[in-house]
Amino acid sequence: MTDDExxxxxxxxxxxxxxxxxxxxxxHTGGSLSCVDILNVLYxxxxxxxxxxFADPGRDRYVQSKGHSVEALYVVLxxxxxxxxxxxxxxxxxxxxxxxxxxxxxxGVEQNTGALGHGLAFGVGVALSAxxxxxxxxxxxxxxxxxxxxxxxxxxxxxxxHYGLDNLxxxxxxxxxxxxxxxxxxxxxxxxxxxCKAFGWCVEIVDGHDxxxxxxxxxxxxxxxGTPNMVIANTTKGKGISFMENDCTWHHRVPxxxxxxxxxxxxxxxxxxxxx
Amino acid sequence: MRFEAGSELxxxxxxxxxxxxxxxxxxxxxxxxxxxxxxxxxxxxxxxAGVPDQIVEVGIAEQNLVGIxxxxxxxxxxxxxxxxxxxxxxxxxxxxxxxVCYSDQPVxxxxxxxxxxxxxxxxxxxxTHDLAALRAVNNIVIIVPADNFExxxxxxxxxxxxxxxxxxxxxxxxxxxxGPDTEFEVGKSIIIREGTDVTFVATGETVYHALMASxxxxxxxxxxxxxxxxxxxPLDAEAVLRAARDSRALITVEEHSVSGxxxxxxxxxxxxxxxxLPFRIVGLPDEYTITGSQVEILNHYGISAQGLAETAxxxxxx
Numbered sequence: 001m002t003d004d005e006x007x008x009x010x011x012x013x014x015x016x017x018x019x020x021x022x023x024x025x026x027x028h029t030g031g032s033l034s035c036v037d038i039l040n041v042l043y044x045x046x047x048x049x050x051x052x053x054f055a056d057p058g059r060d061r062y063v064q065s066k067g068h069s070v071e072a073l074y075v076v077l078x079x080x081x082x083x084x085x086x087x088x089x090x091x092x093x094x095x096x097x098x099x100x101x102x103x104x105x106x107x108g109v110e111q112n113t114g115a116l117g118h119g120l121a122f123g124v125g126v127a128l129s130a131x132x133x134x135x136x137x138x139x140x141x142x143x144x145x146x147x148x149x150x151x152x153x154x155x156x157x158x159x160x161x162h163y164g165l166d167n168l169x170x171x172x173x174x175x176x177x178x179x180x181x182x183x184x185x186x187x188x189x190x191x192x193x194x195x196c197k198a199f200g201w202c203v204e205i206v207d208g209h210d211x212x213x214x215x216x217x218x219x220x221x222x223x224x225x226g227t228p229n230m231v232i233a234n235t236t237k238g239k240g241i242s243f244m245e246n247d248c249t250w251h252h253r254v255p256x257x258x259x260x261x262x263x264x265x266x267x268x269x270x271x272x273x274x275x276x
Numbered sequence: 277m278r279f280e281a282g283s284e285l286x287x288x289x290x291x292x293x294x295x296x297x298x299x300x301x302x303x304x305x306x307x308x309x310x311x312x313x314x315x316x317x318x319x320x321x322x323x324x325a326g327v328p329d330q331i332v333e334v335g336i337a338e339q340n341l342v343g344i345x346x347x348x349x350x351x352x353x354x355x356x357x358x359x360x361x362x363x364x365x366x367x368x369x370x371x372x373x374x375x376v377c378y379s380d381q382p383v384x385x386x387x388x389x390x391x392x393x394x395x396x397x398x399x400x401x402x403x404t405h406d407l408a409a410l411r412a413v414n415n416i417v418i419i420v421p422a423d424n425f426e427x428x429x430x431x432x433x434x435x436x437x438x439x440x441x442x443x444x445x446x447x448x449x450x451x452x453x454x455g456p457d458t459e460f461e462v463g464k465s466i467i468i469r470e471g472t473d474v475t476f477v478a479t480g481e482t483v484y485h486a487l488m489a490s491x492x493x494x495x496x497x498x499x500x501x502x503x504x505x506x507x508x509x510p511l512d513a514e515a516v517l518r519a520a521r522d523s524r525a526l527i528t529v530e531e532h533s534v535s536g537x538x539x540x541x542x543x544x545x546x547x548x549x550x551x552x553l554p555f556r557i558v559g560l561p562d563e564y565t566i567t568g569s570q571v572e573i574l575n576h577y578g579i580s581a582q583g584l585a586e587t588a589x590x591x592x593x594x
Binding site: 057103104110111112113114115117118120121122123124125126127128129130132133151152155156158159162 | 329332334335337339340342343344345346347348349350351352353370371374375378379380381
């Protein structure tokens, strides 16, 4: 698929995740919009995993540590054929398997997440297992920037470097916002790249909405033999919807009917822009 | 020579755990021990020397210990996560709840130096909450072995269990409680001594004290049933109900807080079955334990042959 085809996919993912958030009347709108381009590149270009190979011990693993952005994950998994998209009609409904955070009840989900600061340690374990078995699969985990205040992440950063896990990649969805406000105002994580380098990781910084740039970076893994890979993906919370962008109130807010129509119109306009 | 429970001193359950795990690891290279700077306190130095590729050290980082163990287990490794019970089940409770239990990754959590094993090191090091905390977490089996046999069997059984399990024990040498014909089954308690006046439902290292108490009581012409309730969850409710029907009084014993542990589990079974009999929960009260060795602390709170015999006497006379 071409870069433009993936850009079109990203817009459809956005349209869909808004559709199901609206339908469920629940969801983490801002963060799903900020990370969906990262998921797009991972699932359509990088990860060696499919519904047919999901039980294969040699598959690549994706673990979404920022579990709250589950709607982005669900629409991408549906698009990849892990389950029929129509099942998302039940998102967050009574007795649905499609819970508001990822669970292994859903085909394609590797690990139950939602409490923050858990995905990276799990990824370290999987990557370590691959090393022990001399297997060549890779492990990717997506973390939020606000999530980095959880101390468990820093335990995992130490361990991954200690074991030289160059098959492990942590991608930070650096949208600069968390539920309360700016990450830098809540609990400063900068200088993030320098911190991660000091912890023994190889760090690349990329525009988390630039399909081509992310593809180049993720295809260059491992950045350095024997060193775990950190990708700081600079993103915009609420990306693609003018009135949601950079507004932390959209962390888990559902658009009203008019807002929903306007959001879809804006996305349709973006779609026309690419297609023409 | 005929076997008599409680007459011959064995090894520390900790040591038996370590030997059993090494033996399992030698048979299957997928068996891993994950430690948080706990290989010494876990008696895993011989393990590390014997199968160096099968020990994973994560440093003093219990949250990471459990999270990494979940990741390893997700790939088919048979993972024993070994750390002092106190830190494992408090510091890493969220990892146990989510990464292991909710995600159903079959990690074998091993809580070493459990209860008040650390004695005078104080309440930071005691695990008097672990059974209560984990009983309220879905999808985990809780085993508290009483002697070397139960420990070896539990550690072996854990290897093939498809879901999470927590096993906790102490570090002092334990008396043998089971003869050569005893069968161990997870979830099924073992009667060590038969009697009808009082039943002790005990777990872990306190089973020995219950047995010694029963011998003292029997000198007064009364008889006691002593049950080793090695599996605290799922509880062998049938054995508790049978004991309540067969006995005049029932006493539970545990090296754990009286809140939320074995005793309250048994009380719930009895009350919901509509059974009422003289009943006591013996354990650690709702206070920070007094300073002392493990034995001194247990004695202080009546978890001893003498203390339990006195409790039984008072209960029968009440």
